[in-house]
Amino acid sequence: MYNAPAMSEENGSFKDKVLTPVLNGLAIVAVGLGLTGWLNPALGLCLIVAGVLYWLYEMLTSKTVRARFSLKRRWLTGICVALVLGLVSLPPAIRKIRPGQSETVKTPENPSQKPQMHTLLVRMRMDNLPVRIAPTDVAYILQLNPNIERWALDIPNQSIKAITWPIDFRSANKGPRGDLIYACELTNNEEKTMLAVTVPFGVSFHQLEILPTAVTKNKDGTRSFSFPGPVADRVAVNLGHDLSKWAREGALVKEFTHSITLASVAPGSTVRVYLVNQSKFISKFTFPQKASAVIAGDASRVEVALIRPEVNVGDSLPSFGLPPATYHWNGIPDAP
Numbered sequence: 001m002y003n004a005p006a007m008s009e010e011n012g013s014f015k016d017k018v019l020t021p022v023l024n025g026l027a028i029v030a031v032g033l034g035l036t037g038w039l040n041p042a043l044g045l046c047l048i049v050a051g052v053l054y055w056l057y058e059m060l061t062s063k064t065v066r067a068r069f070s071l072k073r074r075w076l077t078g079i080c081v082a083l084v085l086g087l088v089s090l091p092p093a094i095r096k097i098r099p100g101q102s103e104t105v106k107t108p109e110n111p112s113q114k115p116q117m118h119t120l121l122v123r124m125r126m127d128n129l130p131v132r133i134a135p136t137d138v139a140y141i142l143q144l145n146p147n148i149e150r151w152a153l154d155i156p157n158q159s160i161k162a163i164t165w166p167i168d169f170r171s172a173n174k175g176p177r178g179d180l181i182y183a184c185e186l187t188n189n190e191e192k193t194m195l196a197v198t199v200p201f202g203v204s205f206h207q208l209e210i211l212p213t214a215v216t217k218n219k220d221g222t223r224s225f226s227f228p229g230p231v232a233d234r235v236a237v238n239l240g241h242d243l244s245k246w247a248r249e250g251a252l253v254k255e256f257t258h259s260i261t262l263a264s265v266a267p268g269s270t271v272r273v274y275l276v277n278q279s280k281f282i283s284k285f286t287f288p289q290k291a292s293a294v295i296a297g298d299a300s301r302v303e304v305a306l307i308r309p310e311v312n313v314g315d316s317l318p319s320f321g322l323p324p325a326t327y328h329w330n331g332i333p334d335a336p
Contacts, residue, residue, distance in 0.1 A: 117305060118190065118293065118302055118305070119305045119306075119307050120186045120188060120306055121187040121189055121307050122184065122187075122308045123184075123185045123315075124182060125183050127181050128180060129327060130169035131164065131181070131276075133155060133162060133164070135157055135159060135161060135162060136157065136158070137156075137157050138154055138155065139155045139165060139272055140262060140272065141165070141276055142260055142273055142275045142276070144275060144276060144278060144279060144285065144322065145277075145278045145332055150260075151261075166327070169327070177241060179276070179327050180323060181274055182322070183272050183274050184273040184274075185270050185272050186199075186265060186270065186273070186306075187265075187269070188265040188266060188268065189268070190267060191267055193265065193266045193267060194265045194293040194294070194296070195263070195294040197261065197264070197265055197271075197304065198259055198291055199261075199273070199291045200258070200288050201285050201287075201288060202256075202258075202285060202288070203255065203257070203285045203286075204253075204285075205252075205254050205281040206250050206282045206283075207249075207250040207251045207281065208281070208282060209249065210246075210247050211236065211247055213226070213244050214226045223243075223244075233319075234249050235249055235282070237282055237322065237323035250282075277323070279324065279325060279334045280334055281334070282321055284322075287306075287308065287318065287320070289306055290303055291303075291304045
């Protein structure tokens with residue numbers, strides 16, 4: 001019987017000499033592609049698993065490896081290689097597949113990126129007609145009338161002397177004072193001019209509810225007046241500068257938001273808005289807490305907080321009332 005000579009370990013088989021190196025190379029390529037799992041997560045994971053399994057297979061079955069390493073050492077080396085490849089390759093692919101659980105990169109806050117809060121200082125004070133306008137100044141008149149729901153009259157004074165509005169109003173030293181009005185002063189304490197400042201006022205008009213007033217003469221010659229106390233949220237007004245005549249707001253005639261726009265409020269300057277009742281009703285208005293404006297140099301409109309410090313008792317009032325007009329306003333409906 002003929003016995004073929006055994007192939008020596010040095011000559012090796014086809015698998016050991018050709019196939020094993022090729023497959024080893026492919027395994028390395030598979031693991032390398034697995035490292036780029038962020039490009040294609042599913043394919044990357046598959047290649048990673050295939051590469052790790054093949055490394056383990058080669059460590060346990062290769063003749064060359066068996067000749068050089070003991071079984072225990074082959075197992076240990078294969079496990080270490082698998083762990084290293086897994087730790088390096090798996091996290092990027094997993095983060096790509098499950099982006100919701102990826103690490104959050106915290107960027108330091110830039111104070112310049114925070115929206116800047118803009119403010120106007122506001123004060124309210126009582127006054128009387130006529131409105132006095134200083135040279136080079138502008139007065140804005142908010143006409144309180146149920147038929148006027150928008151805009152304001154802007155009365156500029158381009159002369160070198162003060163003027164009054166209305167122009168035909170009698171002099172203050174001839175007869176009683178003019179109708180009661182309110183002046184709303186808005187001051188810009190910022191470094192930039194505010195343009196197109198829009199301020200919304202909530203206004204309402206009411207019928208008169210006359211209050212019975214008791215007049216008592218005091219021993220010193222003065223007089224005392226008493227009338228029913230005010231009802232919550234209902235304003236009381238004095239009629240015709242006569243302390244013996246009072247009324248409070250009655251049935252509602254009409255209410256709406258009257259928005260006015262101021263052309264500009266320069267840094268360090270004050271703009272005055274005069275609220276003038278031009279109707280035969282009691283007019284009531286609430287003070288706004290916010291306005292809007294365009295800051296010079298930026299075309300976008302921003303919110304402006306209206307800061308009204310409580311310096312006196314009047315500053316704490318949420319609403320104000322004005323008695324019916326006594327001045328004859330020509331051409332205005334529902335005016336005396």
